[in-house]
Amino acid sequence: MPLLTDRFGRVHDYIRISVTDRCNLRCVYCMPEEGLKFLPHEKVLSQDEIVDFMKIMVQFGIRKVRLTGGEPLLRTDIVEIVRGIASIPEIEDIAVTTNAMYLAKKAADLKAAGLTRINVSLDSLHEDRFRSITRGGRLQKVLDGIKRAEEVGLFPIKLNVVLIKGQNDDEIMDFLRFTQNKDINVRFIEYMPIGHAGNSWKQKYMSLETIFERIREEGLEFESVESIRGNGPSENYRLSGAQGTFGLIHPVSAHFCANCNRLRLTADGYIKACLYWDEEMNIRPLIQKPDELIELVQKAIDNKPENHEMALKLQDEVTSHQPTWRRMSQIGG
Template identity: 55%
Template sequence: MENLYDRYGRLHDYVRISITDHCSLRCVYCMPEEGLPFFSSDRLLSLDEIVQMVKNFVDLGVNKVRITGGEPLLRKDAADIVRRIHAIPEITDISITTNGLLLKKKAKILKEAGLDRINISLDTLRADKYRNITRGGNIQQVLDGIQAAIRWHFKQIKLNVVLLKGINDDEILDFLHYSYNHNVNVRFIEVMPISNPIDKWQNEYVGLNKIFYLCDNNHIKYHPFDLPGNGPSENYRIDGAAGSFGLIHPISDRFCETCNRLRVTADGYLKACLYWNEEFNIRPAIPHKEEFCRLVHQALNNKPLNHKMGLNDMGKRVNGSSTWRHMSQIGG
């Protein structure tokens, strides 16, 4: 077994695997209103391909896996994927990112399959606004899914809140209150300019300093909080709270300094950086470990120090091009 380092000395021990690009929602920052042409089933990695791919990554030092989509729970074999990965002794952590709509039905089987942690996308606590942001979603299904996850005692439950100016940034205090009363980690995330026109993105962007501003102005006392996990968030807990809140700022702060993740798309392409277009088709190499390892090293050798999505970098991109994929096609 070896360890995967990129040319900047960052250790990569974590892979995010999208198991489908299909999704039951059309969130405004993730997918165009008309939707996308989803991959046919033969273009998606099979269960056996996913398991063998994880074993290949294990030989390269990876020990943490996140299952993503699209909406991963739309795959009928999602729990089987978790179970088979859990059976690999070297894997120490398995998590999933979901919109939560099917979680009430599937929390138990996912827990029994060996899932450790769950991230649930929830950008508003208001039913009408949820329908607008997701273009048709039912927030009660998500809230029921969160309660099911709490009942089944997953090691960690996180709520992903993408802040959008004039849309949900008036709910920051509501989410902080939710973290006070529920044992979850509410993660405020800056919206990223992926597959969106720059002017539209700039009009929607909210810097996360607003959270501190609102806490201070409302006399909310908080302190830094150490939350185990693989993500880039900086975490805090309000004094006396059951849960915590975190900040993920890919735009305004040093999001990339400690990046330890690789991403595999649902059709089998490896992306070393979320934002840039460069990707490697590793699917044909899954049965051929030497070629698989060569492609992974090639991807890491080309990984940039910074994605340059930052506000000060928007006009400075001189090499390469941003990804053609929408967020739902990458896996977050």
């Protein structure tokens, strides 16, 4: 079977599947304060549809899967979804990105079902600030979830920290110190203009070069390390003497499109070849028609632009494509 390759020679072996657009939090960079109108349940891909879709995709080289949301652990059948995908012989890696509100409760069952790794969204280590950024989250539940994930052997554990100017940028060293005695990868992510009209997002954006500046101000040393196991585009480093590592994901200031190997499937069954652009194609009616489905997936890949041009957006320059209408919670990141 041919591999899924685009016009620029990028081979796609990794897919991020949003299993729900629902979330129990309202993070400031992901969803408006008033929330969003969620999809009715019948519009969301079923467990069988997701697993059947993956049985087709592995025939064309997809080997790695990440389940996202919304919040994927809100799915009452999330363990069964993991088990179904993990049972496909060709699958090499299956991970989940979660806000960890239910992770302590579900970590053991997810591990037993075949989950390989976990990413946890954690944007502050201060209870009040965490509650403000997430609009209602409880920090201790996240920390309990991380601890439980460690206990059941979900490694590596990665913490996703969206750096927000004026809200959590004074916690950079706190997060770096978090890696001193824990085998955890803290990943700083630039604030992105996903789903934002106008330029208001720029007020919260800051370059990740700030991380290096803070480290030098503290008189600390760090070194580059080999890529941490997983599928992410982060550049990884370690503070001298630290057990864990930290990574930088800077899609805006230094985009990583040249090596992009990712596809995305929304909760309502649309394939997206690029996170940022609005082009998407409905594959749901074709899940039982493998030839037509893969033809449509390849069409999406053929239309994939060379890069997402967020850096142009930062400079108020004209971009070549229309940005997506979906908010981050509706795509899955």
